[in-house]
Amino acid sequence: xxxxxxxxxxxxxxxxxLLVVDFIIRITAxxxxxxxxxxxxxxxxxxxxxxxxxxxxxxxxxxxxxxxxRGRRRKQRQINDYILETTEGFDxxxxxxxxxxxxxxxxxxxxxxxxxxxxxxxxxxxxSNNQEALDAMTEAIRGAKxxxxxxxxxxxxxxxxxxFFDALEDAHHRGVVVRVLLDHLGNFQYPGxxxxxxxxxxxxxxxxxxxPFQPLHGKxxxxxxxxxxxxxxxxxxxxxxxSQNVIDTGYxxxxxxxxxxxxxxxxxxxxxxxxxxxxxxxxxxxxxxxNELLERGSASLTAEGTGDLDCQVVxxxxxxxxxxxxxxxNSLVYAAQEKVILVSPYFVPDxxxxxxxxxxxxxxxxxxxxVSEIGDQFFVYHAQRSYYEALLKAGVVIYxxxxxxxxxxxxxxxxDDVAVIGSSNMDMRxxxxxxxxxxxxxxxxxxxxxxxxxxxxRANSRQLTLEAWEERGFFSSxxxxxxxxxxxVQ
Numbered sequence: 255x256x257x258x259x260x261x262x263x264x265x266x267x268x269x270x271x272l273l274v275v276d277f278i279i280r281i282t283a284x285x286x287x288x289x290x291x292x293x294x295x296x297x298x299x300x301x302x303x304x305x306x307x308x309x310x311x312x313x314x315x316x317x318x319x320x321x322x323x324r325g326r327r328r329k330q331r332q333i334n335d336y337i338l339e340t341t342e343g344f345d346x347x348x349x350x351x352x353x354x355x356x357x358x359x360x361x362x363x364x365x366x367x368x369x370x371x372x373x374x375x376x377x378x379x380x381x382s383n384n385q386e387a388l389d390a391m392t393e394a395i396r397g398a399k400x401x402x403x404x405x406x407x408x409x410x411x412x413x414x415x416x417x418f419f420d421a422l423e424d425a426h427h428r429g430v431v432v433r434v435l436l437d438h439l440g441n442f443q444y445p446g447x448x449x450x451x452x453x454x455x456x457x458x459x460x461x462x463x464x465x466p467f468q469p470l471h472g473k474x475x476x477x478x479x480x481x482x483x484x485x486x487x488x489x490x491x492x493x494x495x496x497s498q499n500v501i502d503t504g505y506x507x508x509x510x511x512x513x514x515x516x517x518x519x520x521x522x523x524x525x526x527x528x529x530x531x532x533x534x535x536x537x538x539x540x541x542x543x544x545n546e547l548l549e550r551g552s553a554s555l556t557a558e559g560t561g562d563l564d565c566q567v568v569x570x571x572x573x574x575x576x577x578x579x580x581x582x583x584n585s586l587v588y589a590a591q592e593k594v595i596l597v598s599p600y601f602v603p604d605x606x607x608x609x610x611x612x613x614x615x616x617x618x619x620x621x622x623x624x625v626s627e628i629g630d631q632f633f634v635y636h637a638q639r640s641y642y643e644a645l646l647k648a649g650v651v652i653y654x655x656x657x658x659x660x661x662x663x664x665x666x667x668x669x670d671d672v673a674v675i676g677s678s679n680m681d682m683r684x685x686x687x688x689x690x691x692x693x694x695x696x697x698x699x700x701x702x703x704x705x706x707x708x709x710x711x712r713a714n715s716r717q718l719t720l721e722a723w724e725e726r727g728f729f730s731s732x733x734x735x736x737x738x739x740x741x742x743v744q
Contacts, residue, residue, distance in 0.1 A: 283300055283303045293605075321572055322573050326542050330538060333541065338369050354589075354591075357672065360585045361566060361694075363581060363585060367570075368567070368569045370531045372565070376695075378522050378563055378565075379522065380520070380522055381496075381521040381522070384519050385503075387494075388418060395422055395424075396425070398425050398428075398488050399430065399489055400431065402431070403533060403537075403540075405464075405484070406486075406499055407436075408505075410441060410447065423458075432459040437463070437480050439465075440480055444501065446501070462543045482678075483689055487536060493525075493528070493529040495677070496677070497663050504516060515658050516659050520662075524693075526561050528563075531566075542573075563696065563697035568692040571688060572686070572687065577686060578692075579676075579684065579692050584606055588614070592670075593667075594619060594668055595624075595667045595708055597623075597711065599626060600684075601623065601679070602680075612650065624715065625652065625655070626654065626659070627654040629660075634681070637740065639737075641738075642723055646718065647720060653711065653716070654718050663711075664676060667701060667708070671701070674693065674695070676690060676692035677691050678692050
């Protein structure tokens with residue numbers, strides 16, 4: 255009997271200790287979690303911790319901080335300060351025809367957040383076909399004479415991309431300085447990862463992984479902080495950027511082949527002073543990964559170009575104190591006077607963006623959103639769908655790009671005045687966790703060309719109506735709303 259009593263007392267003691275620990279965890283979470291977080295993000299974390307305290311706390315400790323390591327943030331500040339100093343008072347932008355009245359404050363906002371000035375005299379060529387863009391980049395590599403800076407979230411060797419790698423090797427053998435950056439975990443998940451590393455080593459070019467997560471080598475940070483940029487700079491005179499990774503359009507996965515999925519991207523080739531701005535981003539990322547500070551080409555931002563486009567590079571990511579891309583997108587949507595066209599494969603806005611877009615539509619502006627009819631990422635796809643009802647009720651026109659294509663392009667146009675292109679999705683991951691690059695562009699010729707691209711999307715899309723959306727089943731609606739909670743945990 256004494257043994258039973260002792261065991262009972264022991265169980266009560268353990269239960270009491272666990273109860274006290276549980277209480278401490280909950281109180282601590284209420285104090286710590288909301289600090290410097292969006293309300294919906296804080297609420298999602300608190301729900302996770304309150305429902306499954308121990309699991310929630312472990313997850314929060316692993317992926318609860320969206321800050322890059324201190325050393326990387328310091329390097330980012332050093333580069334930003336250099337760009338600000340070397341471009342102080344710099345302005346080569348023609349205001350003929352006059353700017354819209356709302357543009358000047360947005361240019362200043364971008365300058366303040368990301369250090370890059372608006373520069374004029376640029377030219378651009380658009381590519382809305384993946385193979386054409388890849389062929390153009392490969393041909394540009396073959397014509398390189400001095401240097402090649404290649405930075406892609408995914409850079410993977412396969413039958414489609416083999417000519418790209420061959421061109422890099424040929425350039426290296428010609429004496430061109432070739433530097434390559436690719437994201438670690440972004441590439442690790444694909445079958446071509448080991449093959450790609452072997453190929454790069456055999457070529458003899460200098461290459462490095464971006465944001466490597468290698469705990470055994472002391473390289474530790476939140477594992478889902480990724481460098482999502484796509485940049486290629488040739489001889490400091492030509493640059494490519496946009497949404498496209500260097501990989502086949504089915505992303506090397508058997509499940510994509512089984513579903514016949516193909517990715518459709520959008521890339522832009524730039525010439526002019528804006529090239530130096532894009533190269534400055536590469537230099538920043540190279541410095542972050544190697545501690546080697548390359549000779550910075552930012553001074554060429556002051557060189558006059560012969561084109562008619564004004565361009566401003568807007569970097570964003572956890573290396574910056576503010577969410578530069580989100581602030582830019584919201585400012586432009588609020589500034590619009592006639593229409594807003596948004597294209598994003600992953601559309602999971604925070605409250606501020608949702609309010610900006612629905613306010614524009616409710617104010618009588620034509621607001622269109624292009625997304626894919628199907629998804630390749632389960633939770634993101636269903637989280638995205640949870641916003642459709644609010645958007646449709648506000649008057650936003652939603653176009654679903656027909657399957658089996660994933661519309662992976664990322665761009666927006668405001669009235670007939672300004673466009674933004676780049677690597678950034680319109681979701682909380684791109685706003686908070688991923689290093690991204692965006693380029694704001696002003697110029698009628700570019701906008702006209704982008705209008706043709708938008709029209710091609712409409713021709714391959716079906717318009718979603720509120721009536722059709724409200725007919726979806728209860729299970730689908732519940733799944734969308736649950737997924738929306740997971741999207742907020744950043």
